[in-house]
Amino acid sequence: MKPITIEDVARLSGVSRGTVSRVINGSQNVNSETRKRVLEVIEKLGYRPNQNARRTAGGRSSTIGIVIPMIGTEFYERLIKSMEEKLRAQWYAMMLFPVLKRDWLSKVMMHDIPNSEAAGMFLCSFDIEHLFSSFRKPFEGPTVLVDSYSPLYDSIYIDNELGGYLVGRKFSQLEGSTHVIMMQESIDSGFWPVFNSRFKGFQKALLESGKSLPQRNVHSYDFSWSAGALAARDIFDNDRPPFNIFAMSDLYAFGVMREAQLRGLRIGRDVKLVGYDDQSLARDWGITTVRQPIEQMGEKAVNMMLQRLERPGKEVESLCLKPEMVERESA
Amino acid sequence: MKPITIEDVARLSGVSRGTVSRVINGSQNVNSETRKRVLEVIEKLGYRPNQNARRTAGGRSSTIGIVIPMIGTEFYERLIKSMEEKLRAQWYAMMLFPVLKRDWLSKVMMHDIPNSEAAGMFLCSFDIEHLFSSFRKPFEGPTVLVDSYSPLYDSIYIDNELGGYLVGRKFSQLEGSTHVIMMQESIDSGFWPVFNSRFKGFQKALLESGKSLPQRNVHSYDFSWSAGALAARDIFDNDRPPFNIFAMSDLYAFGVMREAQLRGLRIGRDVKLVGYDDQSLARDWGITTVRQPIEQMGEKAVNMMLQRLERPGKEVESLCLKPEMVERESA
DNA sequence: CTGAAAGCGCTTACAG
DNA sequence: CTGAAAGCGCTTACAG
Numbered sequence: 001m002k003p004i005t006i007e008d009v010a011r012l013s014g015v016s017r018g019t020v021s022r023v024i025n026g027s028q029n030v031n032s033e034t035r036k037r038v039l040e041v042i043e044k045l046g047y048r049p050n051q052n053a054r055r056t057a058g059g060r061s062s063t064i065g066i067v068i069p070m071i072g073t074e075f076y077e078r079l080i081k082s083m084e085e086k087l088r089a090q091w092y093a094m095m096l097f098p099v100l101k102r103d104w105l106s107k108v109m110m111h112d113i114p115n116s117e118a119a120g121m122f123l124c125s126f127d128i129e130h131l132f133s134s135f136r137k138p139f140e141g142p143t144v145l146v147d148s149y150s151p152l153y154d155s156i157y158i159d160n161e162l163g164g165y166l167v168g169r170k171f172s173q174l175e176g177s178t179h180v181i182m183m184q185e186s187i188d189s190g191f192w193p194v195f196n197s198r199f200k201g202f203q204k205a206l207l208e209s210g211k212s213l214p215q216r217n218v219h220s221y222d223f224s225w226s227a228g229a230l231a232a233r234d235i236f237d238n239d240r241p242p243f244n245i246f247a248m249s250d251l252y253a254f255g256v257m258r259e260a261q262l263r264g265l266r267i268g269r270d271v272k273l274v275g276y277d278d279q280s281l282a283r284d285w286g287i288t289t290v291r292q293p294i295e296q297m298g299e300k301a302v303n304m305m306l307q308r309l310e311r312p313g314k315e316v317e318s319l320c321l322k323p324e325m326v327e328r329e330s331a
Numbered sequence: 332m333k334p335i336t337i338e339d340v341a342r343l344s345g346v347s348r349g350t351v352s353r354v355i356n357g358s359q360n361v362n363s364e365t366r367k368r369v370l371e372v373i374e375k376l377g378y379r380p381n382q383n384a385r386r387t388a389g390g391r392s393s394t395i396g397i398v399i400p401m402i403g404t405e406f407y408e409r410l411i412k413s414m415e416e417k418l419r420a421q422w423y424a425m426m427l428f429p430v431l432k433r434d435w436l437s438k439v440m441m442h443d444i445p446n447s448e449a450a451g452m453f454l455c456s457f458d459i460e461h462l463f464s465s466f467r468k469p470f471e472g473p474t475v476l477v478d479s480y481s482p483l484y485d486s487i488y489i490d491n492e493l494g495g496y497l498v499g500r501k502f503s504q505l506e507g508s509t510h511v512i513m514m515q516e517s518i519d520s521g522f523w524p525v526f527n528s529r530f531k532g533f534q535k536a537l538l539e540s541g542k543s544l545p546q547r548n549v550h551s552y553d554f555s556w557s558a559g560a561l562a563a564r565d566i567f568d569n570d571r572p573p574f575n576i577f578a579m580s581d582l583y584a585f586g587v588m589r590e591a592q593l594r595g596l597r598i599g600r601d602v603k604l605v606g607y608d609d610q611s612l613a614r615d616w617g618i619t620t621v622r623q624p625i626e627q628m629g630e631k632a633v634n635m636m637l638q639r640l641e642r643p644g645k646e647v648e649s650l651c652l653k654p655e656m657v658e659r660e661s662a
Numbered sequence: 663c664t665g666a667a668a669g670c671g672c673t674t675a676c677a678g
Numbered sequence: 679c680t681g682a683a684a685g686c687g688c689t690t691a692c693a694g
Contacts, residue, residue, distance in 0.1 A: 003471075003687095005686095005687055005688085006687065006688060007687080007688095015664075015665085016664070016665045016666075017665090017687090017688075017689090018664070018665060018666080018667095018689080018690080019663085019664060019665075021688065021689055021690080022663095022664090022689095022690095024688095025689080029663060029664085030663070030664085031663055031664085034663080034664085048445055049687085049688075050387070050686090050687050050688070051383075051445075051448055051688095052382075052383040052384075052386040052387045052448055052686090052687080052688090053383075053387045053670090053686070053687035053688040053689090054687080054688055054689075055383040055670090055688090056381070056383045056384045056387045056670050056671060056672080056686085056687080056688070056689095057669075057670050057671095057687075057688040057689040057690085058669085058670060058688085058689055058690075059688070059689060059690095063443065063447075070408075071402040071403065071407065071408050071411065071427075072402065072403060072404065072405055072407070072408030073403065074403055076402065076403070077401075077402050077403030077431075080402065080429065080431065081431045081432070084431055084432075084435070085432075088435060088438055093438070093439075093442050093443040094428075094443065095426045095427065095428060095443065095447065096402075096426065096427040096428070096429060097425075097426060097427070098411070098427060100408075100411065100412045100415055101412070101415075101416075104415070104419060107419055107424070112394065112424040112425065112426065114379055114382075116394075116424075116426065117382055117383050140334075224611070225611065225612060225615065226611070226615055229615065258615075258616070261592065280555070280556065280557070281556060284556065284557050284560065284586075284589075285589070334671095336670095336671060336672085337671065337672060338671080338672095346680075346681085347680070347681045347682075348671090348672075348673090348681090349673080349674080349680070349681060349682080349683095350679085350680060350681075351672095352672065352673055352674080353673095353674095353679095353680090355672095356673080360679060360680085361679070361680085362679055362680085365679080365680085380671085380672075381670090381671050381672070382672095383670090383671080383672090384670070384671035384672040384673090384686090385671080385672055385673075386672090386686090387670085387671080387672070387673095387686050387687060387688080388671075388672040388673040388674085388685075388686050388687095389672085389673055389674075389685085389686060390672070390673060390674095
């Protein structure tokens with residue numbers, strides 16, 4: 001009933017605990033005969049080192065934590081997958097801390113993360129400045145910011161302003177009325193404001209070509225498919241074609257598409273539509289969208305972490321990736 | 332630079348390490364004056380107990396692990412959210428272990444989970460018998476199976492056969508050709524076979540009313556939206572209306588819907604369509620579907636875990652929840 | 663290459 | 679109510 005300890009292995013192998021420990025930790029200073037014998041006993045007993053004791057005694061953890069604001073979206077699925085791929089190649093284990101409700105943010109930050117004893121931590125899409133002003137710093141070890149930026153940490157993110165700008169440039173050449181569907185973001189939410197950046201770039205491009213966007217053409221909603229349909233309804237009811245709609249997430253774009261179909265409006269003709277993210281649905285539906293190099297971001301994030309783990313004192317680094325527009329039938 | 336230890340707190344409070352430990356662990360046997368003083372020092376120093384040492388010394392872990400086969404779907408998002416809700420109410424921390432690639436299953440099982448030192452573990456949608464015959468048992472502590480069943484563990488799941496049966500009964504009254512779109516599931520994949528169960532129930536209902544389903548009307552694909560569209564294309568090309576299609580996931584149903592629209596087929600008339608899961612998209616699109624009590628499953632699963640944590644020796648329990656059909660315009 | 667020993671930061675009977 | 683002490687399972691100089 002009792003768990004098998006290093007002591008048991010030592011006794012049965014006829015060596016000391018120190019030697020067993022060296023075998024476990026892959027030290028070179030072990031006679032290969034001895035190593036073999038110890039390994040056999042470990043196998044026979046089904047011994048597994050107690051990680052807590054190991055870490056307590058000063059050994060290194062080999063799991064990396066990832067904090068993300070949600071699951072259930074293609075963006076994070078792809079991001080996590082690409083990160084895990086590289087992490088596993090380096091023998092790291094991964095654990096995920098999703099913040100599924102806003103109220104739980106403090107619990108994740110003050111309880112889950114400190115308790116995890118991970119070797120390193122990725123914080124994805126969080127606005128670290130606001131976060132760390134409300135919470136005690138949750139993690140002392142190597143930290144890499146993904147999809148957000150701070151001068152105080154290694155960070156990697158995608159240029160959202162550029163993404164919006166690309167769409168804006170395209171839209172400035174189009175006839176008709178221009179509308180934007182985006183998510184309401186509050187400054188102190190603790191999340192990195194991506195929509196606002198996209199909007200900023202978009203508006204910049206419009207201004208450059210002498211156009212402007214009336215406030216009433218900006219539609220702010222929650223983050224859902226239905227919101228896109230709702231916004232579209234509003235637009236179609238109160239303005240006249242041709243419509244140019246920048247749906248700042250493909251999710252919104254799907255809603256717009258659906259609503260347009262119901263009214264017999266032709267996407268790509270009566271309605272020019274551009275989404276954001278290049279989700280698989282956008283590909284299938286022929287939606288013009290902005291592609292973000294998600295996998296690349298994930299891989300480079302892991303690289304940063306590995307380097308930081310190697311040299312904790314090295315200077316902080318940051319990397320900005322570029323999105324690109326993918327032209328399809330919808331615009 | 333050095334982390335603050337219980338020793339530091341003890342010294343500054345003028346008590347022994349034992350007393351500090353008692354304060355931390357909420358023991359009643361501490362003078363309230365003493366407690367107050369210790370608490371103040373803890374606060375001032377920003378002391379946080381080292382969880383590894385704590386567990387090494389025999390203290391209880393307060394984090395629960397959840398292993399799931401994927402993220403990025405509404406099903407698991409809802410499931411995890413409902414579980415986390417209850418878990419947090421009991422002061423447990425949660426960590427997630429998604430198995431994003433089939434090849435990683437062994438790493439998660441043999442590395443991540445044993446290393447996690449969680450107090451309990453939920454295994455979601457895994458076929459535990461096949462899993463544990465290929466792997467050494469990954470977790471010794473309290474284990475609860477969610478969305479799958481084994482007589483050896485506490486388990487909670489939803490009756491997929493009944494779900495299929497409900498649809499089958501409906502379809503047996505319909506005119507036209509009947510088709511099924513489902514996912515290919517191999518017996519030894521390690522995942523719980525939900526599609527096969529749904530199919531079994533579906534076929535049973537059909538047989539009861541004297542109908543039968545030709546093998547060529549069963550369309551097996553991977554799990555994606557596009558697969559639904561692909562299957563629909565196949566069906567529309569090689570059979571004639573009216574079509575009755577049981578898409579065994581709403582995801583498939585969306586693909587069918589899209590394909591039907593492209594061809595000018597009217598959903599609900601030329602094409603009777605039933606999905607599975609009652610995702611939010613199904614609601615928005617008026618798709619008849621089978622609703623699974625996901626949140627209920629999550630909550631009850633946590634109840635099981637809490638009870639198991641309380642009384643590790645209690646006898647194994649299992650619970651089967653019932654799905655229901657939600658009738659909308661599509662069928 | 664290996665053992666004996668000190669140490670990691672905590673918990674928990676035990677004795678008072 | 680509290681301290682002194684043994685113990686949790688491991689790691690890692692140190693000495694040989």
